[in-house]
Amino acid sequence: MQTTDFSDISYELDSDGIVTVMMNTPKRKNAISGLTALELKWAAKHFKDDDQALAMIITGAPDPDSGPDRQAFSSGGYFVPGVYDDVPEEIMAQIDQTDIAMKGTVLEFFGCDKPVIAAVNGLAIGGGITLPLAVADQVYVSEHAWARLPFASLGIAAELGSTHMLPRLLGLQKAKELFFFPDTLDAQTLLELGLANRVLPHDQLLAYAREQTLKLIPPRGAGASIRAMKRIIHAQKTDDLTRALDLENEALNQLMKSEDFVEGLMARVEKREPVFKGR
Numbered sequence: 001m002q003t004t005d006f007s008d009i010s011y012e013l014d015s016d017g018i019v020t021v022m023m024n025t026p027k028r029k030n031a032i033s034g035l036t037a038l039e040l041k042w043a044a045k046h047f048k049d050d051d052q053a054l055a056m057i058i059t060g061a062p063d064p065d066s067g068p069d070r071q072a073f074s075s076g077g078y079f080v081p082g083v084y085d086d087v088p089e090e091i092m093a094q095i096d097q098t099d100i101a102m103k104g105t106v107l108e109f110f111g112c113d114k115p116v117i118a119a120v121n122g123l124a125i126g127g128g129i130t131l132p133l134a135v136a137d138q139v140y141v142s143e144h145a146w147a148r149l150p151f152a153s154l155g156i157a158a159e160l161g162s163t164h165m166l167p168r169l170l171g172l173q174k175a176k177e178l179f180f181f182p183d184t185l186d187a188q189t190l191l192e193l194g195l196a197n198r199v200l201p202h203d204q205l206l207a208y209a210r211e212q213t214l215k216l217i218p219p220r221g222a223g224a225s226i227r228a229m230k231r232i233i234h235a236q237k238t239d240d241l242t243r244a245l246d247l248e249n250e251a252l253n254q255l256m257k258s259e260d261f262v263e264g265l266m267a268r269v270e271k272r273e274p275v276f277k278g279r
Helices: 035-048 103-110 125-135 162-171 172-180 187-193 202-214 224-233 236-257 258-269
Strands: 007-012 018-023 055-060 072-074 114-120 123-127 138-142 147-150 198-200
Touching: 007 035, 007 114, 018 035, 018 114, 035 103, 055 072, 055 125, 055 202, 103 172, 103 236, 114 202, 123 125, 125 147, 125 162, 138 187, 138 202, 147 187, 162 172, 162 236, 187 198, 187 224, 198 202
Parallel strands: 018 055, 055 114, 072 123, 114 138, 123 147, 138 198
Antiparallel strands: 007 018
């Protein structure tokens, strides 16, 4: 797949060697389908293989009909029926619908030693927050950004390696608190937890992300040094992350066939509290 074929994301390389990847479905709050995951995987491949591409910024496409306090980085998994109706057969053949944890995408990014920065410009739900935590080296968030890990409220398991990463970042008890009780985390809380590196005024977010990115690549940044340190850090964690993604996929493929998952989705649609049966 070529970058010009992307529909759920956009991919642009500028003259400084910075690739901007934008989650590009704002009318569905940049929700992530299997096609989105595939395009992100291919974006990582192209980025890794292109000698002209030195660093990446990932952000969400703005919704022109919403104000700065109503924007979305990503609202997480997109489970709407018919989502693949218009996907060409040759592209559909590349989508692994059993890889719900996005193992292929996460490991493609994790194996890339070039710097990746996430500019989280709005709400980040489920995969919307676990994606930047999994693939980005630095996470900068808008003052209006907020996150939620809604997995327990949907009757499913967490994904994108978050069951490995969050306990390491937060400790076991705090990580389980966020997984078990899906409360809203505002931008300042994300910063205090260490899930974000900086909170920015909304209109300064992308400019700040770009300025920081320029410090990581030549001529201002020691690119070889940055890449070597990232490569060493990631090499020590790849096996554990891979195991976590496999376990997440095993659980997700089972739980997404359950009555509780259907109830969780229906409760969300009907804007009510779910009534789970534990099966």
